[in-house]
Amino acid sequence: MEQHGNGTDEISQMKPALQPLTSRLPDDIALFCLARVPRKYHTILKCVSKRWRQLVCSEEWHSYRRKHKLDETWIYALCRDKLERLCLYVLDPNSSKKCWKLVHGLPPRTLKRKGMGFEVLGKKVYLLGGCGWCEDATDEVYYYDASLNTWSEDAPLSTARCYFACEVLDEKIYSIGGLGSNSSDPHSWDIYDPLTNSWMFHSDPNIVPEIEDSVVMDGKIYIRCGSSAVTSHVYAVVYEPSSGTWQHADADMVSGWRGPAVVIDGTLYVLDQSSGTRLMMWQKETREWILIGRLSSLLTRPPCQLVAIGKNIYVVGKGLSTVMFDVENAGNMEGMIVSSSIPKLNSDDDVISCKCLSI
Incomplete structure (x- = not known):
């Protein structure tokens, strides 16, 4: 009489168990440690082993870092160069040497x-x-x-x-x-x-x-x-x-929406570039637009786009010249917003749109 093997054993032979992340730690502890590695080093992690690469590229990794507030937000900018070709750049705002890098x-x-x-x-x-x-x-x-x-x-x-x-x-x-x-x-x-x-x-x-x-x-x-x-x-x-x-x-709100906009904690901010570069805020309670301040013409190169990470607003202009400031603590100096900047590229690429992505 023919005997059949255990079904579970057959499945385990067909689908071998995943290799452990490390030889000495359980996978959950290994994930706890690896997930705390800064995003800029994730490319290196993927080179360690096939198993590590699978983890770093998985939805499990993405969800774990987001759940435990370990995810880091980078900015992606869609641009058009002088030859009228699209190009995509990325910025790590947490890097000590902030600079835009081309995505190939x-x-x-x-x-x-x-x-x-x-x-x-x-x-x-x-x-x-x-x-x-x-x-x-x-x-x-x-x-x-x-x-x-x-x-x-x-x-x-x-x-x-x-x-x-x-x-x-x-x-x-x-x-x-x-x-x-x-x-x-x-x-x-x-x-x-x-x-x-x-x-x-x-x-x-x-x-x-x-x-x-x-x-x-x-x-x-x-x-x-x-x-x-x-x-x-x-x-x-x-x-x-x-x-x-x-x-x-709302007609009153729309009346001042005359430029790129971004929302922070439910508050709408608009970059008015019609006369210089002014940051405006829509005040819901009083139903009016309020001037936050002007940005230095030496730092901004309109036309600009806006993107926000937390309380920080990034104003990205021609050639990816970038001005950044904390909307709550920017302060004013004779009407000018106090900010820091990231040098532009050696090109005059036009910025079409900016978006944030967190991993």
Whole structure:
């Protein structure tokens, strides 16, 4: 009579157990120690062994560091060089020698595109849609995995888009409005769910295709549309996730939203570059815009983009010239914001957008 081996033994033979992280420590203790290694050394950790590489690139590592507040935030800046090619740079704000470094390997098909969406979700940087002189709007999506240092193609948008808004809300990417080949319904948006790796199409007549800026505040998405050349009126709408609809945004708040914006602890800050470089703050209680201060023209090189890490605001301008300050403790010297700076590159690259990614 034929005898069969134990099912568990057979499975263990088919799938060998993972090699321990270290020879003398349990894996949980090893993870406790390794997870405290600064992010700038993660590349070295991946070279130690295949097992360490798997750990550092895993979702377990990403989640553990985030749960225990060990994750570190770096800034990614999407730029365009003098040859009109896209390029991506990264900045470690915790480094003793702060400088922007080039991220290599952008997908060749994206290099000449304009109007692309740029967003960060989890440990990935996304490039979405876009168009070119000889290319209509596309639905292509690419992502850069910051742990693996690799580029890959992802699920395409539900509809081709160019010059559109892109934001993250509730761990999902929203691609809103813009121009595209689907001219029958330009008043639409797509929602990407990373759990299903799919996009869902929605439409709303309140969305205007021509979008200039967007921001997430108080759990809602605000998008600012083009202003009228005749009345200088700024039009904006806000997305209510509870109802899944778009409504007209607060007119008083929108009136001062005339530049790149960032939200810190529920407070909206805007960089007004119409006359010098001024940082404005929307005061909800009094419903008015307040001048925080001006930035030195010797340090900023407009047009600039904003990004925030904690209480710190980074103003990134042409050539990646960067000014940084604590919004609560910046102080004023004759109306000028006290700040520090990071030297620009040897190029005059234009900064399209800046995003933060934490690992």
